Amino acid sequence: MSSPGSPAPATSRDRRRWAQYLVDERSEARVYRELADRREGEEREILLALADAEGRHEAHWLELLGGEPGKLPAPSVGSRLLGWMARRFGSIFVLALAQNAESRSPYDSEPFATSRMAADEKIHGEVVRGLAARGRRRLSGTFRAAVFGANDGLVSNLALVMGIGATGVGAQFVLFSGIAGLLAGALSMGAGEYVSVRSQRELLEATEPNDHADDVLAELDIDANELALVYRTRGMTEDEALAHAREIVGRAQGEEAAVVRTHERSTDHEVVGSALGAAGSSFLFFASGAIIPVLPWLFGLSGVAAIVLALALVGIALLATGATVGLLSGAPPLRRGLRQLAIGFGAAAITYVLGLVFGVSVG
Template sequence: MTADQPQGTPADRARWKRYIADERAEAAVYRELAARREGEERDILLALAAAEGRHEAHWMALLDGDHDGIPRADVRTRLLASLARRFGSIFVLALAQRAEARSPYSSDPHATAAMAADERIHGEVVRGLAARGRRRLAGTFRAAVFGANDGLVSNLALVLGIGATGVPAPVVLFTGIAGLLAGALSMGAGEYVSVRSQRELLEASAPDPGAREALVDLDIDANELALVYRARGMEPQDAVEQAALVIARVHAAERTPAPTDAIGAVEHDDEAVGTGMSAAISSFLFFASGALIPVLPYLFGMSGLAAVVTATVLVGIALLLTGATVGLLSGASPLKRALRQLAIGLGAAAVTYLLGLAFGTSIA
């Protein structure tokens, strides 16, 4: 290759230009997300954008500054940028996590090993940022997803099972409405009790703040604080060393109240647990919204096989959407999660429909 000849084959140069387009779009995603955040998260996202800029510079160097013919980024990356501008949500971070995992740099001979490593680490950085958002919505989101799916599946099964026996359409309608109300109330009450019980169990394991007052009078050579740390899971020698350090700090402070972490702590995430009332409300509303869908055909005057098919199709679409949403938030394949949700939901409904046919007359 002479000095006047461009580096790489035409195919190589076209690929490098695609990389540049994607790097620019990914950097834009991180900057858009950073604009909606503050503090540490903002700094991390801006650092990711700067790293994408370094990668862009690498490909531009190979192209000798040739800016002509830079294409648009691929559809996925453009979608990410659009979502980041409009929402800046956990969904975008979850999608970005998947995008980083698909980087081709590890197999591209023109990418450096450092660039391939960067992309792998970027995926972990984004996973960590997404995990913060997942923790913030975990408790309420769990109740919402479970509520919606329970409403969809249980009420579809109820409606199909009753409808298959051949009873009049009004009976199916009122049965579905009764199932909606009973299930929503039950789910809401159950979630409230469940979350409250979980929080109470965690609070019972938390250290007693009043116990810190006793630390100033403990014998620095033979104190019982080491037993507390051992009870919390620390190794004996580590517990002794930590106890000695804490007691020394307390004595050096001349009877100033001990640090709040002196007794040791049982780690638990209040955000992930959620609150009883928020979980109950989410569960009630989402169960009701899910349970309403299989009833809609009967509300609009449909009956017989047409109502059954319409209800099944509507619920199937809703199951696909909820499954895909869970997949996106978990960083997994939305399609696989959607199909799994669909198979489980319609499978359960099919059982009650067949039982209704066996014990009833005809839906025609």
């Protein structure tokens, strides 16, 4: 008889479950090692440490099984998807999926898993979250522009052609309206992005320290000068500002005068990026989304057939953009995809109904 609090004797179902855990742990360890092969430095070390931890869990299930089973089940769908993506795509997508997988560990309710293993999985989730966050920060600006630009184009132009198409006008008019909506929206997005980035760069230039005072540093009194006030306005404490000012003036009066500066150039300009580059990207991203609802009319379809095909094409694109956002943000991809779909089709439905209400007769 088992002691109080200990798991009941293992059944054949238990052993099948252990075997599944075993292959999944091996699969996850392999994913982390494949990702580590593409990284270097600290990130590589972290990924290899995660792989080693999965190896410890693997050893636990091997011990319970009494050694390597003669036949093992296939890895779970999630584990296979992670492995496939690790071999073909960037680490950010794989880590985002791994973050979800680690957060759904079955060990909390598994009587044959140790409490340490359950704790490990929670910690692994936070480690993977941190690694994924690094990747998200690296692509956040470009990704945001791409997804929101394309999504705006999809939704706005779908709503436009649905509304125009519902009025009963000819296919050529719907096509012209869609192309006009594409150009108007893309130009508006590009112009808005240009003004936004340009204004932000000008604001940074106005607030960035300059070199106007560099030439007079050597003339200052090392013990009585206002240079410390400059550094206090930049966030230093009074003591830090006084010490730094004395050091700068001392260097300026010595042999290092040629390399002394009152400021360091900010890197914010590089982070903000080019106004023209941002405008061009926004134009292209919006246009890439806005062209999709117009394709049926562009290829000669009209009426209900064109509307149905436009809805299908845009639906696929909305699901893809929503799922991508969900994947990279660590949220369920399907839920985010369906949310995007509902928003896009909701906007199209409203304009379609308005088109029916104010429709023209086809004569």
